Amino acid sequence: MRILITLIFLSLAILGNSQEVSPQSLVESARKEGKTFRPYALFTEENGSLRQYKGANEAFSEKKFFSTSPSRIRRLLDDAPKQFTLMVPGLKESLSLELVAIDLLSTDFQMMHASGVTTEENSNIQHFRGIVGKTPGSFAAVTVSESGIQGSIFTKETGMKVFGPMEETEGNPNIPHILYPADAFPNKEKLTCLTPEENRPYSPQELSRNTTLRTGPKCVNVYLEVDNDIFTDKGGTTNTTAFMTGWFNQVATLYANENINLRLSGLFLWDVPSPYSGSDYNMLTQFGAQRQSINGDIGQLVSYKGRGGIAWLNGVCASSTRFKLSFGSALKSFQNVPAFSWNVMVMAHELGHILGSQHTHACVWNGNSTALDGCAGVTEGGCALPPLPPNGGSIMSYCHNTSVGTKFGNGFGEQPGNVIRNRIASATCLQTCPPIDNSGTGTGSGSSNGTGTGTGGGSSSGNGTGSGSGTGSGSGTGTGSGSGSGSGTGGGSSGNGAGSGSGTGTGSGTIDSCRTIKLELTLDLFGTETTWQLKDSAQAVRLSGGPYLNKRNGQKINAQLCLLPGCYTLQIADNGGDGLCCNYGNGGFIISNVKDSVLSRSGSFTNNTVLNFCIPKTVSGGNGSGSGSGSGSGSGSGSGSGSGSGSGSGSGTPDSTCLFLDLIKNKVLTFAGTQDLGTVEIIENGKGAHLKANAWKKIIGNYVITSNTVVDFEYRSNLAPEIIGIGFDNDEEISANLSFQVGGYQRWGIQNHRSFNSLSTWQKVSIPVGKFYTGTFSKFIFICDEDKFNPPGDALFRNLRIHQGNCTAALPNKPVPLEEDIKETIYLYPNPGNGVFNIQMNGNFDDDIFLSLFSMLGNKVSDQLISKNDQYKTIPLSASNLNPGIYFYQWRSGQKTGKGKLDVISN
Structure with missing residues (x-):
C-alpha cells in the first residue's frame, strides 16, 4: 500500500463501548473482586471572585470553579489507591467518579531530555480511569500530580466536560481549578485541512469488526516529543511531565473506550532550544530527520508552533521511522485556562491517521467509495456530499467546524474504529500488552578455569597405582x-x-561502574529563587535545575544520575537569601543512593550552601x-x-593500559562545510589539537558507542569562545543532541559536563557518552564555536581516549607546556548586547581587578571592583540602563592592565 502523508487542522472525540480495556470494564472487574472504592473529598467550590478566576469568569459562559490544597493532593498520592471515588463539582450537580488506577506507561518507558539530563519516572504522578457513578456509557480519565488534578468526564446526557488547574496560582495558597464543556473553549480555532488524498476505498473486511480483538487487544506504544516552547511555558520537567501524561491519559482513555490499548513508551523533553520551526509540514519533516529511531511503535511531536496537525497515513510497522510520526499543534492557555479539550482532540485525531484511518469526508467508506459525513463542506475524492450527522461528528471528522460539533461520545464511529482495530490486529510488529511489573532483580556470576600438570616417580616390584x-x-x-x-x-x-x-x-574480576544517585528537592513558597548544580571533582556540571514556579510549597522535584566513583559537590543557591527552610516552607535537598541511604541533605541556609559526598571505588578479583x-615408574613392576x-x-x-588517540595518524579534517571557518594545529606530538576561531573539526573512523563508552580528555582556552565541546555524528550537520559542551559562554548541546571554571588551565573531563546515547558513528567532532569576537576565541584539546569504561589510568597530572604563554584577559558579553552584560576573566589573576567603563567622549560611566577570589566566576557588569552606543572599558590587576570595547544596541 502507498503510504500517504495526512495534513490536518482539526478536532475530535470518543465513545463508549465497554469492552476488555474500557473504563467501564475496569470498574466492573474491581467490583466483582469485591474492591472498595474509598471516597476522597479533594475539592472545595469557589465563587470565582479571586483574581485568578476573573478572566475565565468573563470568557466562559458555562464553567465551575473549585480548588484543592497541596496537602489533600499529597494525601492521595501517598495513599496511592488502586481504586477510589472522587467527587467533582459539576455545572449543575456534583459528579461521583468511580476510578481505577491504570498502567499508563509501557514496561520499557524512557524519559529523556535534549540536554542529556536523565530523570527517573515521577512516582508523584498517578493516572486513573473510570465511570460516572452508575451511569451507562459514561467514562472518565483523571491524572493526579502535585501541580493539580486534570481530567475529562463524559456522559450521554451532558457530553464531555474537562477540568484541571488554572495556569496561575500566585497569591493563592490553594490550587484553583476550572471545569467547562469540551466544546466551549473560547479561543478554539476553526481550521481547514490540507490533506493529500489517497482515495483508495477500504475493503469490506477492513470495515467489518474483528471479533478476535475481544480476547486480547495488541498494545500500541506511543513516543511523545515535547518542544521547548511548551517545556518553558510549563516551567520545567515536573510540570511538563504532569501536563503531558495527563493529556495522554485522556487521549488513551478515548482509545481504550474503543478497545484500542495505547501505552506511553517514551517522553522526550526539549529543555534546550529545539531545531523545529515553520509550518506543520516543516515541523513533521524536521521531526523525521531528527529522529532516526524512537522508543515506541508510533510517535508524535507536540508544540505551540503550527496551526493544527499533520501525520503519515497507516504508519504502523513502517520500515522507516519517519513514516511512524505525526505532529500536533497545541493551544496555549486562554484567560489563565489551559486548552484541555482542543489538545486532546488534536492528538487523538493525528494518532488515528498513523493507525490507518482517513477522514470521514473521504470517498473511501461504506463499501461503495462514498463519504460518511459532509462536515468539511467538500469530499476528498469528488463523491457526493452527505448531510451533517444529526448526532454530531466523530474523532476523524471535521464536524467541529459545524453546528453539530464533534461529540466525544461518538468515538471514532463504527467504520473508522474497525479500520484502526483491524490494522492493529494484523500488525506483525505489535505485541499483546504485557502486565506491568515494577519489580526488578539482578544477578551476577563469574567463571574460572585452570589447567595443571604433574610428574611422579616410584620404585618397587609388582603392580601398583597412585593418586x-x-x-x-x-x-x-x-x-x-x-x-x-x-x-x-x-x-x-x-x-x-x-x-x-x-x-x-x-577468573573474572570487576571494578565498580557508575552508581545511581537520587536527588530530591522540596520547594518552599518561592521557587523562582532556587537554582542548583551538581558538579564532579573536575568542576564539570553533571546536573542542574531551577528556577521553579512560586507557590509550590512542598512540591518535590526528583532526578537521578548514574555517577562514577569519585567525589561530588551539590551547590544550592537561593537569591532571596532565606534558603529553603524554614521561613517560607519546609523545603530542602536530599541526596541518597538506590537503597535510600542518605548521603547528604540541607535546607537551612541563606544565599547558598554546598553539599559534598563521595562514591567509593571497589575492585574485586576473580576465582x-x-x-x-x-x-611414575620404578625399578619394579609397579607404577x-x-x-x-x-x-x-x-x-x-x-588494568592501567589505555591508548591515547594519535592526531597525526588520525587526520583532523573540516566538519559541517561552511560551519567550519577556523583553523587547527596539531600539538604535543600528536596528542593534542589547538582550534582557533569558528573551528568545527572531525576525525573519521568507526565509533561504536555502547552503554559503557567513555570519552576522556583535557581542554583549556586562552580566550573562551562561545562553545567548546566534543561529540559524534554520521553526517555533515551539527547536532546538539549528540554534542557535549564543556566550556564557553553560550549554551548549546548536552550540558551535563559544562564547566564554569577558568578555562586558562587544563581541565580534565570524563564523559560517559553511552549514558546519553548509543549507536555507530563515523565521525568524532571537536567544537570551537566563535561567531562574533575579534580577536577570536580558541580551544585546546589533548590526551583524548575513547574506551569502554575499562581505562582506569589517570590522565597525566602535570600539564604539558604549550608554545604560547597564558595571558590574563577580561571581556564583556554578549557583545554587541541589549543592556545586560557579564564579565568573564581568563588567566590567573594574583590581585583584585578594578574595571572602569567610559563613554565615547571619555566620561567615566562606572567603576567596579572584582575580588581575585571571584575570577573563576561569571560576574554581572554593575552598570545598567546604558544608552545605545559604543563604550570602552579598562581594567587593572596589580601591574597587569587591559582594555576593550563594548557595543550597546539598546537598553
Whole structure:
C-alpha cells in the first residue's frame, strides 16, 4: 500500500463501548473482586471572585470553579489507591467518579531530555480511569500530580466536560481549578485541512469488526516529543511531565473506550532550544530527520508552533521511522485556562491517521467509495456530499467546524474504529500488552578455569597405582589479577608411585561502574529563587535545575544520575537569601543512593550552601582453579600416578593500559562545510589539537558507542569562545543532541559536563557518552564555536581516549607546556548586547581587578571592583540602563592592565 502523508487542522472525540480495556470494564472487574472504592473529598467550590478566576469568569459562559490544597493532593498520592471515588463539582450537580488506577506507561518507558539530563519516572504522578457513578456509557480519565488534578468526564446526557488547574496560582495558597464543556473553549480555532488524498476505498473486511480483538487487544506504544516552547511555558520537567501524561491519559482513555490499548513508551523533553520551526509540514519533516529511531511503535511531536496537525497515513510497522510520526499543534492557555479539550482532540485525531484511518469526508467508506459525513463542506475524492450527522461528528471528522460539533461520545464511529482495530490486529510488529511489573532483580556470576600438570616417580616390584591431590589459588584477569599453584602426591599398592601437580586458573574480576544517585528537592513558597548544580571533582556540571514556579510549597522535584566513583559537590543557591527552610516552607535537598541511604541533605541556609559526598571505588578479583596429574615408574613392576587440583581467589588492581588517540595518524579534517571557518594545529606530538576561531573539526573512523563508552580528555582556552565541546555524528550537520559542551559562554548541546571554571588551565573531563546515547558513528567532532569576537576565541584539546569504561589510568597530572604563554584577559558579553552584560576573566589573576567603563567622549560611566577570589566566576557588569552606543572599558590587576570595547544596541 502507498503510504500517504495526512495534513490536518482539526478536532475530535470518543465513545463508549465497554469492552476488555474500557473504563467501564475496569470498574466492573474491581467490583466483582469485591474492591472498595474509598471516597476522597479533594475539592472545595469557589465563587470565582479571586483574581485568578476573573478572566475565565468573563470568557466562559458555562464553567465551575473549585480548588484543592497541596496537602489533600499529597494525601492521595501517598495513599496511592488502586481504586477510589472522587467527587467533582459539576455545572449543575456534583459528579461521583468511580476510578481505577491504570498502567499508563509501557514496561520499557524512557524519559529523556535534549540536554542529556536523565530523570527517573515521577512516582508523584498517578493516572486513573473510570465511570460516572452508575451511569451507562459514561467514562472518565483523571491524572493526579502535585501541580493539580486534570481530567475529562463524559456522559450521554451532558457530553464531555474537562477540568484541571488554572495556569496561575500566585497569591493563592490553594490550587484553583476550572471545569467547562469540551466544546466551549473560547479561543478554539476553526481550521481547514490540507490533506493529500489517497482515495483508495477500504475493503469490506477492513470495515467489518474483528471479533478476535475481544480476547486480547495488541498494545500500541506511543513516543511523545515535547518542544521547548511548551517545556518553558510549563516551567520545567515536573510540570511538563504532569501536563503531558495527563493529556495522554485522556487521549488513551478515548482509545481504550474503543478497545484500542495505547501505552506511553517514551517522553522526550526539549529543555534546550529545539531545531523545529515553520509550518506543520516543516515541523513533521524536521521531526523525521531528527529522529532516526524512537522508543515506541508510533510517535508524535507536540508544540505551540503550527496551526493544527499533520501525520503519515497507516504508519504502523513502517520500515522507516519517519513514516511512524505525526505532529500536533497545541493551544496555549486562554484567560489563565489551559486548552484541555482542543489538545486532546488534536492528538487523538493525528494518532488515528498513523493507525490507518482517513477522514470521514473521504470517498473511501461504506463499501461503495462514498463519504460518511459532509462536515468539511467538500469530499476528498469528488463523491457526493452527505448531510451533517444529526448526532454530531466523530474523532476523524471535521464536524467541529459545524453546528453539530464533534461529540466525544461518538468515538471514532463504527467504520473508522474497525479500520484502526483491524490494522492493529494484523500488525506483525505489535505485541499483546504485557502486565506491568515494577519489580526488578539482578544477578551476577563469574567463571574460572585452570589447567595443571604433574610428574611422579616410584620404585618397587609388582603392580601398583597412585593418586594425589593438591590445592592452589587462581587469578583474575582483565580488571583483577592473582596467581595460583597446585601440587599433588600419590602412593601405589604393590609399587610405590609419587606424583605432583601444579595448576593455574583464570577468573573474572570487576571494578565498580557508575552508581545511581537520587536527588530530591522540596520547594518552599518561592521557587523562582532556587537554582542548583551538581558538579564532579573536575568542576564539570553533571546536573542542574531551577528556577521553579512560586507557590509550590512542598512540591518535590526528583532526578537521578548514574555517577562514577569519585567525589561530588551539590551547590544550592537561593537569591532571596532565606534558603529553603524554614521561613517560607519546609523545603530542602536530599541526596541518597538506590537503597535510600542518605548521603547528604540541607535546607537551612541563606544565599547558598554546598553539599559534598563521595562514591567509593571497589575492585574485586576473580576465582581460579587448577588441577595437575602425575605418573611414575620404578625399578619394579609397579607404577604410580598422582594428580593435583587447586582452587583459590585473588584480588588485584585495575588494568592501567589505555591508548591515547594519535592526531597525526588520525587526520583532523573540516566538519559541517561552511560551519567550519577556523583553523587547527596539531600539538604535543600528536596528542593534542589547538582550534582557533569558528573551528568545527572531525576525525573519521568507526565509533561504536555502547552503554559503557567513555570519552576522556583535557581542554583549556586562552580566550573562551562561545562553545567548546566534543561529540559524534554520521553526517555533515551539527547536532546538539549528540554534542557535549564543556566550556564557553553560550549554551548549546548536552550540558551535563559544562564547566564554569577558568578555562586558562587544563581541565580534565570524563564523559560517559553511552549514558546519553548509543549507536555507530563515523565521525568524532571537536567544537570551537566563535561567531562574533575579534580577536577570536580558541580551544585546546589533548590526551583524548575513547574506551569502554575499562581505562582506569589517570590522565597525566602535570600539564604539558604549550608554545604560547597564558595571558590574563577580561571581556564583556554578549557583545554587541541589549543592556545586560557579564564579565568573564581568563588567566590567573594574583590581585583584585578594578574595571572602569567610559563613554565615547571619555566620561567615566562606572567603576567596579572584582575580588581575585571571584575570577573563576561569571560576574554581572554593575552598570545598567546604558544608552545605545559604543563604550570602552579598562581594567587593572596589580601591574597587569587591559582594555576593550563594548557595543550597546539598546537598553
